[in-house]
Amino acid sequence: MADWDRRSTQQLTKQREAAVRSQVLHAVAPFSPYWRARLKALGRTPASVAGVAALSKLPAVGERDICPDGDPAGAGALVLQAGESGFALHAQGPVLRKAMVDRLVRPGSYRAVVEADTRPTSYVFAGLGLRYPVASTRSDLDLVARTGARLWQLLGLTRGDVVVSGLAPLRTASVQALELGALGAGSPLLAPGDDVDEVAGALRLVPATVLALPSATAATTLDDLDEAGAPLAGLKTLLLVGAPYDDERAGVRDALTRIGVPDSCVILAVHVPDGHRLMWAECRESAGRTGLHTYPDLELVQMVDAETGEDAPAGDRREVVVTQLGFRGTALLRWRTGDVADAVAEDACPACARTVPRVVGLHAGALVPLLALKGGTRAVDLRGVTGALSGRPDVVDWRVVIGPGKRDRTDQVIVHVVPPDGVDSAEVAVAVARDVRAAAGLLPTQVVVAGPGELPDQGAALSRRVLSR
Numbered sequence: 001m002a003d004w005d006r007r008s009t010q011q012l013t014k015q016r017e018a019a020v021r022s023q024v025l026h027a028v029a030p031f032s033p034y035w036r037a038r039l040k041a042l043g044r045t046p047a048s049v050a051g052v053a054a055l056s057k058l059p060a061v062g063e064r065d066i067c068p069d070g071d072p073a074g075a076g077a078l079v080l081q082a083g084e085s086g087f088a089l090h091a092q093g094p095v096l097r098k099a100m101v102d103r104l105v106r107p108g109s110y111r112a113v114v115e116a117d118t119r120p121t122s123y124v125f126a127g128l129g130l131r132y133p134v135a136s137t138r139s140d141l142d143l144v145a146r147t148g149a150r151l152w153q154l155l156g157l158t159r160g161d162v163v164v165s166g167l168a169p170l171r172t173a174s175v176q177a178l179e180l181g182a183l184g185a186g187s188p189l190l191a192p193g194d195d196v197d198e199v200a201g202a203l204r205l206v207p208a209t210v211l212a213l214p215s216a217t218a219a220t221t222l223d224d225l226d227e228a229g230a231p232l233a234g235l236k237t238l239l240l241v242g243a244p245y246d247d248e249r250a251g252v253r254d255a256l257t258r259i260g261v262p263d264s265c266v267i268l269a270v271h272v273p274d275g276h277r278l279m280w281a282e283c284r285e286s287a288g289r290t291g292l293h294t295y296p297d298l299e300l301v302q303m304v305d306a307e308t309g310e311d312a313p314a315g316d317r318r319e320v321v322v323t324q325l326g327f328r329g330t331a332l333l334r335w336r337t338g339d340v341a342d343a344v345a346e347d348a349c350p351a352c353a354r355t356v357p358r359v360v361g362l363h364a365g366a367l368v369p370l371l372a373l374k375g376g377t378r379a380v381d382l383r384g385v386t387g388a389l390s391g392r393p394d395v396v397d398w399r400v401v402i403g404p405g406k407r408d409r410t411d412q413v414i415v416h417v418v419p420p421d422g423v424d425s426a427e428v429a430v431a432v433a434r435d436v437r438a439a440a441g442l443l444p445t446q447v448v449v450a451g452p453g454e455l456p457d458q459g460a461a462l463s464r465r466v467l468s469r
């Protein structure tokens with residue numbers, strides 16, 4: 001078969017069907033407490049959803065579905081719980097054969113193989129509205145490290161590149177993917193944390209060709225590093241971690257010019273969607289124009305209606321959902337990432353010709369914005385708000401408007417609803433406020449009952465019926 005990034009549509013389709021089938025039947029359905037219960041509740045058998053088309057009909061789930069009361073302990077139900085007997089039933093042929101031989105001659109080695117595939121050994125933290133742990137087995141970490149070699153190919157890096165990471169020293173999937181990626185690719189990586197003096201010190205120690213910075217603060221950090229006297233002229237690649245917005249990317253380009261880094265330094269975005277462990281990247285050939293490249297044999301990247309989490313036709317901007325293929329530990333099916341994007345392009349990349357799906361126009365975490373509410377600043381999960389409004393019999397149409405209020409500078413979440421004829425306005429307002437609170441953990445600033453044609457239409461559309469002022 002062709003290389004992972006050059007496969008034909010036919011090869012990819014076949015491979016993806018087999019991988020989805022294997023992941024559903026041999027990993028998630030038997031060993032995930034959450035999915036076992038959910039499939040049962042939906043009246044579905046594992047076999048009936050073990051294909052791309054059937055899986056796509058399942059409503060997507062996200063952190064609020066797994067942890068409905070905001071308690072991150074719920075995320076434990078996503079972790080696959082397989083023991084030795086489960087392993088023997090569901091492990092892939094070659095792994096199982098090797099393990100069985102080991103079992104005869106080296107019992108300790110058999111246990112190591114089983115545990116590498118079943119036992120979570122390492123955690124990172126994820127979460128947009130809440131903070132929950134994501135578990136990895138030893139074999140998951142191998143997968144992340146091996147994908148690192150591909151990540152380096154995409155970014156046009158070699159083992160000769162030297163990376164300095166200015167990411168905060170937190171256990172996040174981005175930190176892990178970058179470190180294991182460097183390991184898998186054979187590049188030295190120095191990660192001193194996000195303190196400017198420490199990063200400047202690291203840059204003085206090693207001849208860095210690659211600097212990785214969080215996209216939101218990269219421009220400021222570059223100026224600070226220059227002021228701290230850090231040598232930056234040798235940089236050939238700047239990695240913006242976390243899918244930058246256009247203005248952030250432009251700001252970084254300006255900063256590089258200002259501090260005298262040659263124009264030949266390429267700015268590339270990398271991004272690990274929330275809950276996931278693989279780092280998507282822009283290819284070097286595109287220099288940021290063709291979207292984030294994904295790994296078709298290790299994940300299924302789809303899009304859903306951002307307001308309902310359900311399958312939706314292309315057109316509007318939609319939410320990115322991820323199904324992991326081949327992962328154990330915290331195994332995700334149809335996982336809502338909170339990212340919105342314009343499209344998942346399936347044609348070959350016009351810049352590098354790789355035949356991998358590309359996520360185009362991604363806005364990271366857009367569905368869980370940080371709002372400065374009267375009670376304090378917090379991440380508001382708009383999916384909970386819209387989920388409480390969609391499909392209600394007592395609401396014909398609705399809008400959610402977020403943003404600063406007219407009189408003060410604090411943000412508001414205002415819900416506008418149109419009830420059907422003959423329904424009491426006050427009752428609808430109370431019921432809506434109550435349900436939004438239950439689903440999103442937040443009482444709307446105000447519920448406005450409107451007539452048909454009176455719904456607001458001003459502001460930037462975050463999704464079809466959510467406006468940002």
Ligand SMILES: [Zn+2]
Binds near residue numbers: 290293349351353
């Ligand atoms: Zn490309």
